[in-house]
Amino acid sequence: MITAPRRWLLLATVLCGLAPLAPPAAEAQPAPQRVLRVAPHADLKTLDPVFASIVITRMHGLMIYETLFAWDSKLQPHPQMVDRFSTAEDGLSWQFHLRPGLKFHDGQKVRSQDVIASLRRWMARDTVGGKVAEYAAGMEAVDEDSFVIRLKRPMSMLPFALGSAVGQIPVIMRESDANTDPMRPVTEAVGSGPFRFNRAEWRSGARVVYDRNPDYVPRDEPADGLAGGRVVKLDRVEWIIMPDPATAAAALQSGEIDIWEQPSQDLVPVIGRSREVKVERFASLANQVMLRPNHLHPPFNDPRARLALAYATDQGDFLAAGYGDEQWWKRCESYFVCGGPNGTEAGTSAYAKPDLETARRLLAESGYKGERLVLNSTYDIAPIGRMAEVAAESLKKIGFNIDLQFADWGTVTTRQQNRGTVAEGGWNLFVTTASGATMQSPVTNIGTNMACGGKSWAGWPCDEEAERLRGAVVDAPDDAARQQATEALHRRLAEVQPYRVLGQYDQPYARRANVSGMLQAPVMLFWNLEKP
Template identity: 25%
Template sequence: MRRVKNVLFVMLLGLILTLTACSSNKDQNNTDQSDNTTSKGNKISREDVEGGTLKIALDGQPPNLDAPSTPATSTRDTTRMMFETLLTTDENYQAVPMLAESVDVSEDSKVYTFKLREGVSFHNEKEMTSEDVIASMEYWLEKSTITGSIFEGATWTATDDYTVVLELTESSSLTLDTLASAKMAAVIMPKEVVEAAPPEGIDDYIGTGPYKFVEWQQDQYIHFTKFEDYQPVEDEASGLAGKKVAHFDDVYFYIVPDASTRLAGLQTGEYDFAYNLPYDSYDQLESHPDIHSILTPSANEFLLYNKNYGITKDYKIRQAINAALNNEEIMMAAFPNQDFFWLDSGYMDVNIVNWASTAGNEFYNMDDQELAKQYLEEAGYNGEEIRIMATRDYDYHYNAAVVVHDQLTNIGINAVLDVYDWPTFNEKATQGLEEWDVLLSSSSTVSTPPQLIALSPSFAGGVGDPKVIEDMQAIETAPTLEEAQELWDNLQGYAWEELLPIVNIGGFNSLYAHRNNMEGISAFSGPVFWNAYFTD
């Protein structure tokens, strides 16, 4: 057996992310692509700074607070206040223990033995034991879509109150990373909460985290309060790992969908922190004496084709659209400063160095109108409408869609821009497949290829291509990282050259900001509010 304790040997794949801080400040403008951005460091300089109410302006209403069931970033960022997982990721995207004290991995990488931390209390004052972990993990396997085929036929058993054993039918170099993922997280809840959950998901929010749930007033706010009996680990804070300290008495996530309202509230002091501020306010934020702005890598902007209905089922039509696109022009319209975005053909975020790939790069950012027209002729295109679905709820998605519309019109496509609010957009993306041909959206950073919605078998009709399904399964069960990387390189090349399920347009930073009387804020797969505190 190989033992991993507190600095987990980092599974077989290691997922090391080379990151550089990209927090902007008044003296320096550094916009390196990083998902580990700290505005003023996360070490508390004054032990006596405690209390107060943190007021956060969130940009959208979470679809629910059932962490395993949705990839929504609003759910991820709010529920991490109250929920924790067996493993989590440090600033290098390495999987390290959180609620687990250690994990032993068998030589064949099929058996994982988790030793749980003792004395960890749920918010209802019940101690966490193996029965809670097993119930929670089985719920996660039922609800989460990031598990892929890794856990098919897997079993979870307990040898005592503080030891849980996972047995896989096939080994996988991605097992620990998937368990540690912040997306659709494998959170641990009391057994009785899981068993009482209605079919639509968890509605009794009890975890082990530094803050506990108080109430959710729909379309108004989500309220958390300090969990006085929280038991932190003693390791130095890093990414989502290490010591967590709840310095605030209360935390409110106010639902503020209008960006100008979030900005105005931050400027007046109504809010202490604001999500996703308008990019054209960046200079204004930088010059404001009481505000500190943060740029941090967030997601990839993409154009996704409807591969199940309508005209974009035709591969030649997809080729024509791809050949017509000038990705730099699209990204400049969406993010009007080159500090806010970068061009990259990789489906995986360029900063996830173990998975970054340039395969298929020759089909990226082609900007070739003549070739696009040739593909249209080969497809027998005869002026049919191609419906571009977009939303105004996120300016950058809408602005990108407008440029795509113009670029397609320029090659003779009868492009129509259909604009919806965000909830309707999401509903049509999954349930109204006959009502759109392409859509503009984004995919938040993930740590392994099987988590990509671009190649998902379910998102927006899914990718039902047999090779994609087969290769993803092979990646999941590859015994070594090197074999998995080679498989992924081949799959991305195939996707660009022979399938074209999406066009990855480019990666972009999110713009957050907070009042200068706060310190300790960090950003890693979204803002992290534990260890933050007021200075006055």
């Protein structure tokens, strides 16, 4: 948590223009003409966007790889690597043809065999891919440029799934890379996208470099979100790793970096005063905040204890602590994000305001006897740490015995995978956030996947009725039927509470005024950007 003295120290540092960016002279390189320097929210550790679902790896993946389809700014799918496609009358066979000019960065042509191997790997890793795998009867190459996906039953959402920009994304790799063990990350970084990863200049903890791919042939359509022509107007993009917010703010104000991807909320008012800096939103949907319980162990294996979380918590308390000024956040009880195409709040009206008496009653009915519960969190991401403190205080009011434990973010995310009890190093609760693009659809929302057998995301909820209703959304033949199915699913989720929705917030980004062309998308994109 950033204390008041620490906050004022950061502000003073920025206002005084301290903390200049000075890379070691030994690493100095002759700079290309048009270079965009960006302070990203995290360092890049994993290169494989099919293995890891973290945002920084997804950003990296979208720099160097492409997908068959791509979502526009309204999250609608459009052909990307695909030139044309057709569907059989019964909906059980889809044929796709790749667009001409697709080449990997090593010069190899992109073939149907690369696509099929890549999709199989994705289906083994991702929530959306797993749903496609349930429907898929087989895939086969017609020739090097065409392939067929055969289905067991119709899936009208297949293009949406193949364009997924959330979770582990379905990027197309070389067949040799895609055929490796899906449980191990690919360490090569050879795609066919608009940028090339410059491994020689990669410095872990300091810098990640991407060069324009001179062989890339963009689509003809105008850029819209991830869809359309990915026209690169820069020679190079450099991610400069700056974990200290005062350093990043000073570097932005002095022009030593061009973009700060996720500025500290404390410093937004300060950097926004400069005529040379613009603070804006780039995501098309707000992000979601959640309190995630572990469904494997008492008390949260009982839905009454999970309902107690909903009755005990006030979204405003969390969001104000995490994100300050209300211009950046709003209350919302929808699992699928207010303002999105599926943003229903059906069945949640009882949770709009805390009801501590009902919360205490439900907690007692669940059989909870005051056992110690571990709420695992971090201050590495300051809003999450502050909201964890609010969670601990809120839950203590109704009788939960909360042990709030802080660690670095890497330790927290590693511990989240532990399915054991607290005595075995496990956990009971954590606060986290997820992008609106991830949470806006029943197909992509990782938190509402309640597939039994431990197949769901950390917390491992299991509810066969919710999964039946989620399947009905995928099976829906048209948008009207899909809306109806989504509302029925949402009512069930409100009853069983896979997690407590804590509202939503907008994450601003900051840029120098001379940078233009930012696209609305689930993650920050670097094609279409211009810098004189």
